[in-house]
Amino acid sequence: MSAVLQVVMQPGASAQALSALLEKGYSVRVTQDAPRTAVSDPTEVAPSPSKWKPWFPVIDYQRCTNCMQCLSFCLFDVYGVSKEGKIQVQNQTNCKTDCPACSRVCPEVAILFPKYRHNPINGSEVQADDLRREAMKVDISALLGGDIYSMLRDRSAKAKSRFSKERDEDRALKERLNCLNKLQQAMDIPGEVLAALPSVDEIRRKAEVAKAKAEEAKRQFPS
Amino acid sequence: MTPRILYCHCAYARVLAPEVKQAVLAGLADAGVEFEAVPDLCEMSARRDERLQALAAEGPVKIAACFPRAVKWLFHSAGAPLPEEAEVLNMREQSAEAVLHNIVGVKV
Numbered sequence: 001m002s003a004v005l006q007v008v009m010q011p012g013a014s015a016q017a018l019s020a021l022l023e024k025g026y027s028v029r030v031t032q033d034a035p036r037t038a039v040s041d042p043t044e045v046a047p048s049p050s051k052w053k054p055w056f057p058v059i060d061y062q063r064c065t066n067c068m069q070c071l072s073f074c075l076f077d078v079y080g081v082s083k084e085g086k087i088q089v090q091n092q093t094n095c096k097t098d099c100p101a102c103s104r105v106c107p108e109v110a111i112l113f114p115k116y117r118h119n120p121i122n123g124s125e126v127q128a129d130d131l132r133r134e135a136m137k138v139d140i141s142a143l144l145g146g147d148i149y150s151m152l153r154d155r156s157a158k159a160k161s162r163f164s165k166e167r168d169e170d171r172a173l174k175e176r177l178n179c180l181n182k183l184q185q186a187m188d189i190p191g192e193v194l195a196a197l198p199s200v201d202e203i204r205r206k207a208e209v210a211k212a213k214a215e216e217a218k219r220q221f222p223s
Numbered sequence: 224m225t226p227r228i229l230y231c232h233c234a235y236a237r238v239l240a241p242e243v244k245q246a247v248l249a250g251l252a253d254a255g256v257e258f259e260a261v262p263d264l265c266e267m268s269a270r271r272d273e274r275l276q277a278l279a280a281e282g283p284v285k286i287a288a289c290f291p292r293a294v295k296w297l298f299h300s301a302g303a304p305l306p307e308e309a310e311v312l313n314m315r316e317q318s319a320e321a322v323l324h325n326i327v328g329v330k331v
């Protein structure tokens with residue numbers, strides 16, 4: 001990620017020109033102090049807009065209780081712990097674009113994704129109903145033993161294979177897949193994210209590492 | 224002290240209705256006021272852009288972006304907590320008219 005270049009302009013610049021600069025990734029300062037002489041087209045020397053869609057979790061510390069569930073859940077090292085023992089988002093660019101799953105495991109609805117579609121994860125005020133609904137989702141994931149990613153991956157592999165058709169009669173399997181389907185929908189995990197997950201063994205390994213990190217943080221900084 | 228004005232273009236996602244953000248940008252440009260426009264506050268927050276720290280430290284500011292709770296914690300996460308007097312106008316839910324009326328006091 002490179003720094004945003006700033007263009008300085010006199011008031012009265014057209015909205016079209018401003019919009020074109022912003023779309024190209026420039027920041028614009030409209031000020032009387034700008035030189036009155038016309039500047040050459042800055043976009044000629046400019047960077048192209050960021051390729052990265054800025055998608056990452058943001059913590060509302062007024063709600064967060066530092067329980068570390070997000071840290072144990074995330075397989076991609078997005079979360080970490082500050083020197084003072086506080087949960088932090090440390091590796092924003094590791095986050096999987098359009099996946100809000102960790103916000104769904106937070107029991108306090110303290111994780112926002114400002115570019116998400118739905119309330120309250122997008123940053124709208126949290127209502128009592130939201131708290132009840134989110135708590136229900138946490139319960140479902142707890143029922144599934146916390147090993148959500150590997151089960152979901154397993155499910156998507158099975159759904160794709162002929163094996164699942166041959167065993168169509170297997171009611172237990174069907175029910176389990178059904179339940180996982182619902183969970184994927186409830187957590188709004190994009191299909192592409194599931195398809196891009198590593199092997200089940202690798203997921204289990206990563207989940208253990210993440211969980212150990214969270215446990216270590218809780219041990220060092222008991223609340 | 225006149226509040227400074229910050230406009231977020233949310234350039235890397237279709238979070239804001241294009242007609243709302245374009246109308247707010249046009250209203251600011253037409254009003255002849257001084258303001259700062261940035262492509263995407265989320266991206267700046269992830270980079271902990273120094274400009275956010277400067278903006279937060281310079282006193283009252285009106286920010287046209289999205290949900291106030293999101294903007295507040297984006298600044299916080301960039302190590303640039305917003306001052307109490309900061310006001311966030313929500314282009315996801317408010318009309319361009321309402322946003323401009325609050326910021327520059329004009330009807331469009």
Ligand code: SF4
Pocket residue numbers: 059063064065066067068069070071087105106107108109110111
């Ligand atoms: S799961 Fe939620 S409450 Fe727990 S540490 Fe993470 S953000 Fe805070």
Ligand code: SF4
Pocket residue numbers: 114115231232233234238239262263264265266288289290293294297
């Ligand atoms: S702060 Fe809100 S409006 Fe600005 S880029 Fe982020 S999501 Fe979009």
